[in-house]
Each structure stands twice: as structure tokens, then as C-alpha cells.
Amino acid sequence: MNRYIESESSQHVMKLVQMGGDVKVVSGKLFYVEFQVSEQLEVAYVYHLNKHNKFFLERTKPYPIPVREFDSADAICDIIKIDVEQFKNAANSHHLEKFIDINSEFHNMILTFEDLFLYYNVDHATFERIQQDIDDIHKRINDAKESASRVYFGKEPDYLEDK
Amino acid sequence: MPTEHLVMGILIFILTYIAIVSEKIHRTVIAVFGAGLMILFHVLTQEEAFSKIDFNTLGLLIGMMVIVNIIRQTGLFQYLAIKSAKLAKGEPTKILLYFSILTAVASALLDNVTTILLVVPVTLVICDTLELNPIPFIIAEIMSSNIGGAATLIGDPPNIMIGGETGLNFDDFIVNLLPLMVVVFIITVVILRFLFRKSLVSNEESKKLMLSFDEKKAITDHKLLRKSLFILAITITGFVLSELIEVPSASIAMFGAASLLLISKIEPEEVLEKIEWTTIFFFAGLFILVGSLEVLGVIEFFAAKILDLTGGSITAMTMIILWASTFLSSFLDNIPYVATMVPLVTTISEGALQTYEPVWWALSIGACLGGTGTIIGASANVVARGITEKHGYKISFFGYMKIAFPLMLLSIVIASVYLLVFYL
Numbered sequence: 001m002n003r004y005i006e007s008e009s010s011q012h013v014m015k016l017v018q019m020g021g022d023v024k025v026v027s028g029k030l031f032y033v034e035f036q037v038s039e040q041l042e043v044a045y046v047y048h049l050n051k052h053n054k055f056f057l058e059r060t061k062p063y064p065i066p067v068r069e070f071d072s073a074d075a076i077c078d079i080i081k082i083d084v085e086q087f088k089n090a091a092n093s094h095h096l097e098k099f100i101d102i103n104s105e106f107h108n109m110i111l112t113f114e115d116l117f118l119y120y121n122v123d124h125a126t127f128e129r130i131q132q133d134i135d136d137i138h139k140r141i142n143d144a145k146e147s148a149s150r151v152y153f154g155k156e157p158d159y160l161e162d163k
Numbered sequence: 164m165p166t167e168h169l170v171m172g173i174l175i176f177i178l179t180y181i182a183i184v185s186e187k188i189h190r191t192v193i194a195v196f197g198a199g200l201m202i203l204f205h206v207l208t209q210e211e212a213f214s215k216i217d218f219n220t221l222g223l224l225i226g227m228m229v230i231v232n233i234i235r236q237t238g239l240f241q242y243l244a245i246k247s248a249k250l251a252k253g254e255p256t257k258i259l260l261y262f263s264i265l266t267a268v269a270s271a272l273l274d275n276v277t278t279i280l281l282v283v284p285v286t287l288v289i290c291d292t293l294e295l296n297p298i299p300f301i302i303a304e305i306m307s308s309n310i311g312g313a314a315t316l317i318g319d320p321p322n323i324m325i326g327g328e329t330g331l332n333f334d335d336f337i338v339n340l341l342p343l344m345v346v347v348f349i350i351t352v353v354i355l356r357f358l359f360r361k362s363l364v365s366n367e368e369s370k371k372l373m374l375s376f377d378e379k380k381a382i383t384d385h386k387l388l389r390k391s392l393f394i395l396a397i398t399i400t401g402f403v404l405s406e407l408i409e410v411p412s413a414s415i416a417m418f419g420a421a422s423l424l425l426i427s428k429i430e431p432e433e434v435l436e437k438i439e440w441t442t443i444f445f446f447a448g449l450f451i452l453v454g455s456l457e458v459l460g461v462i463e464f465f466a467a468k469i470l471d472l473t474g475g476s477i478t479a480m481t482m483i484i485l486w487a488s489t490f491l492s493s494f495l496d497n498i499p500y501v502a503t504m505v506p507l508v509t510t511i512s513e514g515a516l517q518t519y520e521p522v523w524w525a526l527s528i529g530a531c532l533g534g535t536g537t538i539i540g541a542s543a544n545v546v547a548r549g550i551t552e553k554h555g556y557k558i559s560f561f562g563y564m565k566i567a568f569p570l571m572l573l574s575i576v577i578a579s580v581y582l583l584v585f586y587l
Contacts, residue, residue, distance in 0.1 A: 003546055003549070006280055013238075014285060015288055
């Protein structure tokens with residue numbers, strides 16, 4: 001099987017280099033990790049372990065989102081541990097389904113926004129309006145934080161405090 | 164030797180070979196398992212078993228694998244392929260010729276599977292760009308790889324084994340086999356170009372796209388490339404001068420490999436994990452299996468039978484071995500076949516007054532060129548088909564054989580004439 005991967009890899013390198021890309025092939029191990037945190041909820045991650053001390057962790061379920069880039073392999077298991085704990089906690093919420101739906105909508109929105117920009121010549125006013133809508137959503141999230149009670153204390157939020 | 168050891172040894176050997184040929188279990192696993200059984204059932208001792216392993220063959224294979232694995236990181240092969248496709252101005256018939264030459268030359272210096280792993284992916288990209296069906300190119304490359312590999316001591320494992328046993332060196336293979344292989348190569352490529360002439364047409368737009376490729380971009384590490392080529396040149400010079408400097412080829416290859424690791428400063432782990440250890444262990448297992456037959460006297464028995472059959476005639480033996488090796492190698496793995504034939508021919512030739520060199524050349528030619536006849540005839544063919552099929556193009560057994568088998572027969576007719584005229 002390795003031979004076929006080698007062959008496929010050299011075809012990719014050749015095509016990408018000829019397209020003008022700077023290609024670095026990093027050997028390592030790709031991890032797919034799944035946790036069944038409740039009957040309805042499965043949380044899954046993917047990351048690449050290599051000896052170059054650059055690790056990319058991505059959550060693939062319940063919705064795809066890049067988690068972070070790490071310089072230490074040890075941090076990955078810690079982050080996954082906390083993430084799974086949080087989802088176990090979230091699985092008890094009556095709003096879980098809605099939360100996942102909204103997140104998926106956010107994700108779809110990014111893709112449709114990208115299509116809009118890449119396929120059409122959009123005027124400045126449209127961008128301004130979209131920016132305003134996003135600011136409104138940010139404000140709504142931060143306002144909601146102020147009026148809601150905190151349920152997880154294992155670590156501090158990564159982004160919410162900055163907004 | 165007790166009778167039960169004799170029966171057990173022959174039984175283990177036959178069953179192991181059947182399992183290897185059936186390809187139901189990985190050939191390396193079954194060869195090492197069979198070798199283990201030989202020792203467990205006291206057909207031969209562990210010391211005898213280890214003494215049967217030809218470390219010259221293994222050392223040469225490992226040394227060259229290290230050098231090749233470092234060279235391939237430099238992008239040299241992609242550079243050469245793009246350069247030659249551009250030299251051909253994107254003309255498919257010329258590309259087929261240039262790629263065949265490139266494959267044959269590379270195969271003469273590297274093992275065939277490695278060459279195929281280098282040339283086929285590049286060919287697929289070039290064919291994609293030129294909107295061409297890659298199958299004519301792949302078939303030409305499979306045949307060129309087997310022909311090129313047959314021309315040198317280091318080009319194909321059967322030659323490494325023959326060289327290891329007989330002391331025939333790099334120069335002997337070049338002097339005796341290269342001229343024949345050049346003729347066979349030219350005839351094969353000319354016929355292939357004629358047969359595929361209708362498929363070898365591309366449009367101007369795709370040619371222009373191909374010509375926009377920049378071969379210089381393919382070189383990933385110029386410094387490493389210079390170091391690798393320097394060591395490769397030194398190593399090949401070492402092979403050429405091996406008799407003069409009285410250093411066997413395995414030591415030259417291993418020294419070349421160690422020198423390249425030293426000056427390239429590449430992490431040895433990174434290179435050594437890419438060595439085809441399955442092939443190395445396969446060889447080790449085979450050497451023990453065949454060595455068991457030697458210990459049991461089976462090889463001696465068959466050697467006497469062959470001598471009786473041929474009446475000791477070198478001409479008859481050469482022709483029988485040439486044609487039998489060709490047909491067997493075109494359907495079966497030539498490595499176990501040659502591993503068995505090498506001690507057999509050695510035993511036959513012991514005490515003979517005439518030189519057995521033509522028989523050795525016949526074994527080499529038959530085993531190497533036989534591999535061109537069918538798509539399963541050599542590991543390189545199987546790998547090439549696998550890569551091509553993953554790319555969506557099917558090379559059927561009979562589709563390949565219809566073209567390659569007659570060409571193989573023609574090459575063996577030429578080889579027969581060559582051996583009869585110059586050696587017999």
C-alpha cells in the first residue's frame with residue numbers, strides 16, 4: 001500500500017509544484033478519534049501527529065471546526081479531554097439540537113459567503129451590511145453571556161471574554 | 164540425513180512455494196514462516212540456515228535502496244521526465260521513446276520496482292496534461308524497465324543473486340548483457356510505437372500546457388541532488404572497479420549508502436524506514452528454504468538428473484534454461500525461481516571442464532526478460548498496473564499479454580541467436 005501512497009504523493013507534488021505551490025510533505029500519523037458522549041451526540045476529532053512539532057487539531061463532529069494549532073503533542077489530549085467534558089455537559093441541555101443546528105448554519109453561511117465573493121462582483125454596501133449583521137450577532141452572544149449562568153469551570157473560555 | 168527430515172524438508176519447500184505462487188498470503192510472511200519450519204523440524208540448524216543467506220545480495224539491495232531513497236527526495240526524476248517531455252515538444256511518439264529510454268537507463272542502475280514508482284506517476288501527470296491514454300506509455304515503461312534491469316548486475320534481483328553466487332561482476336554483466344539488451348530495447352520500442360501509433364496523438368492546446376511546465380521547479384534540494392549524484396557516480400565507479408579494488412559489490416553499495424547518509428545529514432530513520440524490508444526478508448527466507456534443499460541433497464539430485472538429460476551439453480542446457488526460465492518467469496515470481504536455480508546450476512557446474520557462463524547468462528536473460536511477457540511476470544509490472552488502475556485506467560491480463568508476450572518471444576529468439584553465435 002505504501003507504494004501506491006508514494007506514487008499518489010509524487011503525482012500530487014508534481015502537479016502542485018507546477019501550479020506554483022511550495023510543497024512540504026510531512027510524514028506522520030493521522031488520528032481519527034470518536035467519542036459517543038450521549039445517545040444522540042457523537043464528538044469526533046482529526047489530527048496529524050508528526051515530529052515537526054506542528055499539530056493541527058480539528059473537530060469534525062457534531063460540526064466541523066478547526067480547533068487550534070499546537071506546538072506540543074501533549075496538549076492535544078488535554079484539549080480533547082476538556083472539549084469532550086464540555087460536550088458531555090452540553091448533552092444535558094434541552095437546547096443541544098438547536099445549538100448544533102445554529103452552528104451548522106454558521107458553517108454553511110461561511111461557505112455561501114465565500115461563494116458570493118468568489119463567484120460574483122459584490123458591491124461595497126453589501127459587505128458593510130453583512131459586517132453590521134455579524135456585529136449584531138456578536139453583540140447578541142456577548143449580551144446573552146451577561147444574563148446567563150455559567151455551567152462549566154474546567155477552563156476559561158477561549159474567545160468569549162475578548163469580544 | 165534421516166528420511167523423515169528429507170520428506171519434511173521437501174514437503175515444507177513445496178507447500179511454501181505453492182503458497183508464494185498462490186499469492187493468498189504475503190510472500191514474505193510465508194517465506195520466513197517456511198524457513199522457520201525448516202529449522203524447527205531440524206531439516207537444518209540455525210547456524211546452517213544463517214550461513215545459507217547470501218548477504219552479498221541483501222547488502223547490495225539495502226545499499227542501493229538507501230541511495231535511491233535519498234535521490235528520489237531531490238525530484239531528479241521529475242526533472243528528467245519533464246525535461247525529456249519538453250525536448251519532445253509534447254509529441255507523444257517522441258515522449259514514449261524518451262520515457263522508455265529514461266526507464267531503461269534508470270532500471271539498469273536502480274531496481275525495477277523503484278524505477279516504476281518514479282516513472283509511472285510522472286507519466287500519468289504528463290498524459291493527463293496531454294489528454295492522452297497512459298496505457299501505451301505504461302506498457303512501454305514496464306517492458307523497458309525489465310529490459311534495462313536485465314542489462315546490469317544491480318538492475319534486477321535475479322542478476323544480483325547470480326552475481327553473488329558466481330562472482331560475475333558489474334563489468335561482466337555490462338559486457339555480456341548490455342549489447343543484447345540494447346538491441347532488444349530498440350526492437351521493442353520501435354514495435355510498440357508502431358502498434359500504438361493511433362493512440363499517440365495530442366492536441367496543440369494541451370501540448371502548449373505541457374510545455375509550460377518548469378522542470379527546474381521539480382528539483383526540491385539542489386545541494387542534496389549534487390551530493391547524491393556524486394555518491395551515485397562513486398558507487399557505480401566502485402562497481403565497475405570492484406574486481407580491481409577487490410571489494411565485493413555489497414560492500415561498495417553499503418559504503419555508498421553510509422557515505423551519502425553521512426554527507427547529506429538526513430536522519431537515517433527517515434531513510435531506513437523506506438527500505439523495502441519485506442523484500443529483504445523475503446530473500447532471507449528464500450535463501451534458507453533453498454539452502455535446506457542443498458543440505459538435504461535435493462539440489463544435487465536434480466543437478467545429476469539435468470546432466471543426464473542434457474548429456475552434459477552446454478548448448479542444450481543453455482537453451483533449456485533460457486526458454487524454461489522465460490516461460491516460468493512470465494507467469495511466476497522470478498525471485499524464488501532464480502533462488503532455486505542458482506544453487507542448482509552451481510552444483511551442475513562443479514567440476515566441469517567447460518565454462519558455464521552461457522548457462523548463467525541464459526538464466527539471467529530468461530528470468531529478467533520472461534518478466535515482460537505478462538502483467539504478473541514481475542513485481543514492477545504488478546506495481547505499474549496497480550498505480551495505473553488507481554488512476555482509472557485498466558490494464559487487463561490478456562490485453563497486456565496480447566502485446567507483450569509476442570514481443571517477449573521475439574526477444575528470447577534474439578537472445579537465443581546471440582548466445583548461440585557468441586558463446587556456444
